[in-house]
Amino acid sequence: IDPRPIAHARATLDVRLAALAAGLSVETERELPYTAPDGNDGVLRPDNLITLPDGTRALFETEQAADLTLLRRIVEGVRRKAAFFQSEAARALSPAVRVLINLPRGPVWGKTVRVWERATAIVAEEQGGDLPFRLLAMPLLEFLDRPDWFEPPEEARWEPLFDPAQTSTFEPPVPSLQGKPLARRKARLPRSLRRRAPADDRRILLAYWQHLLEQGPDLAYTADRPRPDPAFFEVVGVIYAASHGPDAPVAQQAAYPYASVYLLRKYLQMHPRLRQALSKGMVRGGGSMRWNVTTILHRMQVVIETFLRYHGYRVGRAVEAVPVSPWDRTDGPRDFGVAVRIHPEVLIGEEDGVVPGREEVRAAEEALAWVLWALFAHAEEVGLRRPPFW
Template sequence: NGTQALFETEQAADLTLLRRIADGLRRKMAFFQSKAGRRVSSTVRVLINLPHGPAWDKTVRVWERATAIVADEHGGHLSFKIVALPLQEFLQAPDWEEPPDPARWESLFDPAQTTVFGLARSGTRTQTAVRKPARRMVSKLPAPLRRRSARNDRLILAAFWQVFQEQAPILGGDHSRPDPAFFDVMRIIYTASNDPHADILTQAALPHASLYLLRKYLQMHPRLRDALSKAVTRGSGSMRWSVSTIFHRMQAVIATFLKYHGWRADGPLLAYPVLTGWGEEGTQTFSVVARIRNPELLMGEDDEVVPGRDEVRQAEEALAWVLWALFAYSDDLGLKHPVFW
């Protein structure tokens, strides 16, 4: 459509090239923050002279690390998008569209690798100031004097723990606790198409309302959407899929979704993929289980009554469905489609 765009050709990369790649990304940040950058497509296309495979995956990981480093220096954001495609694939079928076809190009930026990835709670301050690269500390003590006993390590770590508790909000990254209102959001999304009091035809129909709300929610949180697409497709070109590797990939996507909201998947809130048993009634496919092992997780600061089992079960069902929908309805949600689904 006449829009100017930046194309780069690159070779295989390893960590020895990390600094060079990061320096190039910093120059791109400066360019796209300038007046000249406004006249150019905000998507940088990188053509890597490698086919999809282990070498490609290794190179992409190096670029992801570099983009995360530069993004952390600017509050966790890049002023441009950067995507990659094997050079030979581009030569065989050029893509000059603006924006480029997301089904073909792989993003080289994974928001989940930045230190500020997550959903800031209301009332908390997020760090948006530009970070200065940490200076390397060089000890002047002789090596024998730098050795510490386990007792000294314990005292030092105890001091660090106290510092963390006092200064966590300014140490870089959002260390605030997860918000129980998260479960209310999941319930709203789920209930839109899974209301047990709706008429039978509505219950039997495709979950259009729930998918609409979930798609809008992901549009409200583009960093989460990008991180989920990255997590579900990472290394797919060289992966040999089996039940174990599919479980591992699904768990990584689940962890990314929960991490963004401040939760982990292996604590009082448990979330994991399962495979429907052959003797069980239901669709024979992969699904997701969510377990709230302590009902107090649902309690807000002003709540005084511990939720009952029915309320806990509803929250579990809602969260499990949303996590499952990230795979089963990825196309409807604007996410990259998992090749194993």
């Protein structure tokens, strides 16, 4: 006998009883009819529909351990919710769907979360790169021990099940290009070419290379993947200069960098997908990870690369941005830091054409290093989730 249906029913009942004990109205397995954007009618049946203290109604789902064998079922469930939250029926509901997983934090929890992230990324791709609702998870026992009936929910306690960085459209929004095809249909190769000798591979790749040299920008950059813009370094320069002006008096240099933190928070608010991806990267697997210097540096590197990739850059010889352990720092506070080196030509704008001097490059490196460090050191103040290792 499969014990999962019984365990699911018990978990759903536990959440219902917790809501009733808090004096809240709850409807279990209530059918919610809706009309999807394509005109088809559907029915959503959440495990519990609870009216929160502020009057908002919210969906509470109970789930168990998941692996890739359940991916299709999870994808279908996320698709139904995506259709529902684009209908009129969802207007009166909280856009945050709470998923209570009957697992403690640990390796199985991490595996289950990754399966859900894969499912939500698949549906987000179908929806143009984003979801019309939020999917947040918490271990069931943690919730029952201290229920969260707030709207919006307490961010620090919930783990998002959607990671925008796993979608192909994880880039800043840009206007669509007119008159240019953004993607080409892949042509099927003749059967005779499906197995080739290395010499044939070399000729074909040389032809592709020549095509790339001729069509370079049109192939490399699209509306979803814009080219990197050196103005990005001016943005981080403005954020940094707000509290770290080179001519600021000593008293101001010693003060807490309120202005820079404020501008960084506002910048991340302007880019919600970036903020969501950074928060996800901060806490991924935090409940089961054994933190040490190596794992902390690796996690910081992942978050740094997420931030740069969103703006069209990658970590390499041209833009080197790496975390630094306390033992490697020769100045500043003895905590984890970020070291940045930028090739001068990276800062050249299309309309400029002048290679910046060493002082200008140093200023850009210093600004970017501080912004990347602030993502960790001031995480909660700039709207991110606090990294468990900081």
